Amino acid sequence: MIVLYGAQAAFGLPQVSPYVSKTEIQLKMAGLAYEARDAMPEESPKGQIPFIDDGEVRVADSTFIRMHLERTYGVDFDEG
Secondary structure (H helix, E strand, C coil): CEEEEECCCECCECCCCHHHHHHHHHHHHHCCCEEEEECCHHHCCCCCCCEEEECCEEEECHHHHHHHHHHHHCCCCCCC
C-alpha cells in the first residue's frame, strides 16, 4: 500500500498543503489504495512534502510522484 506523507489539516481545510492535496486527488483518481500520514518536511528526501513510500521506493515532490504513478501503475492523468 502507498503511504502519502503530508501536512496536517488547518484553517478548515483537510490538508493545508496544495501540493499534498494535488497528490492525494491523483491517488484517488487512479483508484490506488493509500494511507495518509502527517510528516515534517525534514523527513523527506528533498526536505519538502509531499512524499510517498510505495513498497521499498520513496518518491518526493508532487511532480515526481505523478510520474511514478503513471509509470508504475499505467495511469494516464491526461486521458480524456
